Amino acid sequence: MRSAGRLRVLLPRFVVMTGALLFLSGIVRAQSAVELKGWSEALQSTDVGSPVIHGSTKPTKDGLEVVASGRDIWDTSDQFHFVYQKQTGDFDVVVRVESLLAAHLYSRAGLMSRESLSPDSRHVFFLVFPDNRPRHKNKSAYEFQYRARKGGESAAIYPPHKFGPPAFPVEFPHAWLRLKRVGNTFTGFVSTDGKTWKEYGSYSLDLPETLLLGLATTSESETASTTAVFNDLRLGEK
Numbered sequence: 034m035r036s037a038g039r040l041r042v043l044l045p046r047f048v049v050m051t052g053a054l055l056f057l058s059g060i061v062r063a064q065s066a067v068e069l070k071g072w073s074e075a076l077q078s079t080d081v082g083s084p085v086i087h088g089s090t091k092p093t094k095d096g097l098e099v100v101a102s103g104r105d106i107w108d109t110s111d112q113f114h115f116v117y118q119k120q121t122g123d124f125d126v127v128v129r130v131e132s133l134l135a136a137h138l139y140s141r142a143g144l145m146s147r148e149s150l151s152p153d154s155r156h157v158f159f160l161v162f163p164d165n166r167p168r169h170k171n172k173s174a175y176e177f178q179y180r181a182r183k184g185g186e187s188a189a190i191y192p193p194h195k196f197g198p199p200a201f202p203v204e205f206p207h208a209w210l211r212l213k214r215v216g217n218t219f220t221g222f223v224s225t226d227g228k229t230w231k232e233y234g235s236y237s238l239d240l241p242e243t244l245l246l247g248l249a250t251t252s253e254s255e256t257a258s259t260t261a262v263f264n265d266l267r268l269g270e271k
Contacts, residue, residue, distance in 0.1 A: 076247060078116045082152035085255050088114030096131070096264035099142070101250035102257065106141065106160075106178065107187045110152040112255075115145065117247030123214050124246060125269060129227060130208040131262035135163035137253035141176070142261035144212040145249035146219065148240055153184040155240060158249060159212045159221035159233070163259075165202050174203035175210075177221045177234045190234040201233060209265075227265060 078090040086102035103112030126144055133142050143160030158178040165174050170191045177190040192200040201223050209224035220235035248266075252259035 082112035103251035113251035120246035129265040131206040136259040139253040140259040142250040173199040173201035175201040
């Protein structure tokens with residue numbers, strides 16, 4: 034199994050391409066690519082599950098701005114916008130979510146490792162919500178989701194229920210996410226500074242050696258979009 038190494042992505046420049054055309058506006062739409070210095074190949078940008086409102090990806094000074102709609106990333110099928118590359122072997126990827134618009138209580142954005150672009154694909158997804166309001170079994174603003182079987186029901190790892198403040202509160206723009214793969218074990222970490230990490234949870238899933246790794250965003254609405262700003266995206270932690 035090939036390791037991701039210790040590449041660091043500072044996102045100093047972008048080349049945004051669709052087919053053979055170069056768009057100076059920097060707007061990346063479905064089935065487009067964003068070339069980021071330090072990554073092994075261009076990041077692809079596409080909608081998954083055919084949401085009614087198309088998503089887009091726009092390079093910013095320090096990262097990416099993703100606009101996305103979509104019914105959900107949950108149950109047996111997903112709708113969202115995905116910015117990704119193929120990744121083989123173990124990896125350790127980090128991103129800071131600068132902001133996330135609350136189009137819905139369950140709008141979400143984060144790091145995803147996915148078997149395919151099929152809406153019912155197996156995957157793991159470590160995410161953040163727009164705020165600290167309680168959601169179902171989760172009093173925290175972060176969540177670790179997965180679909181263990183193609184077309185199967187989604188599930189999640191929740192922090193322990195307890196009185197007092199949430200175990201994993203969000204405070205934008207200091208919402209750092211980290212997803213690490215070692216063999217078939219996937220672990221999510223949270224940080225407020227990108228240096229000191231608190232483990233959220235882990236799950237073992239027998240996925241292929243090569244997966245689609247990147248940023249997933251959904252509005253949890255078929256009639257409204259959310260906007261997520263991702264900064265400090267890097268592949269390869271110490």
